[in-house]
Amino acid sequence: MSRTHPEVDVRVQVQPGMEPRIAGYAREKVTAAIGHTGTPVLYARVRLDRIGNPAASRPVTARAEIDLNGHVLHAEAHADTPYEAVDLLQDRLLSQLERRTTVR
Template sequence: MTRIEQVISPQVHLRGEVTPEVSAYAVAKVMAVLHHAPGPVLRASLTLDAAAPGDRVDAHVNINGVGVHVHGVGSTMQEAADLMQERLRSRLHHLRRRPQQGPRIPPPELGEPIGVTGAS
């Protein structure tokens, strides 16, 4: 398994009453997974939301140009972080196994209508 040594620390956004210990726990969970990312981590952000129904942790990461978003909802913030970590690990494993399933379609040229194939 590949281990990426240089991983950027995620930007952390807090909503509601989130303790520094819980925030550090969630960051450690994300960092543990990102060290095994299938490519360079270009961006990472983490949102801990204690104000949502149930505690919620969202992770947004960009692995070599491929955006990945996962979340976990639990009865505690730690449980939500654990669920988020498992989902992120699974998504990155999928990217490693099927790298060709990243973004394939280039964005349309400026001025080109979306969804028009050119056939009349």
């Protein structure tokens, strides 16, 4: 049985030490992005990490993996803050979804 996007529980994994509210923010943004497709979404995962080097440029990484009825989308974004990384990630997902719709 395929689950469509309204039923999908976006799984968010946040690196220890990050603000707990970022998980809800990421879930909300990715859910909004996948709401733009009529394709069944089998699963959606997001992972947020921060590298330990304080001098690093754009130390936060947001990654997403979305299974659209067997076609898996991957997106990644790097930023200075978790919220910025999630916003960029949402933009990348929307862009991929738009390209996928245009190509079909």
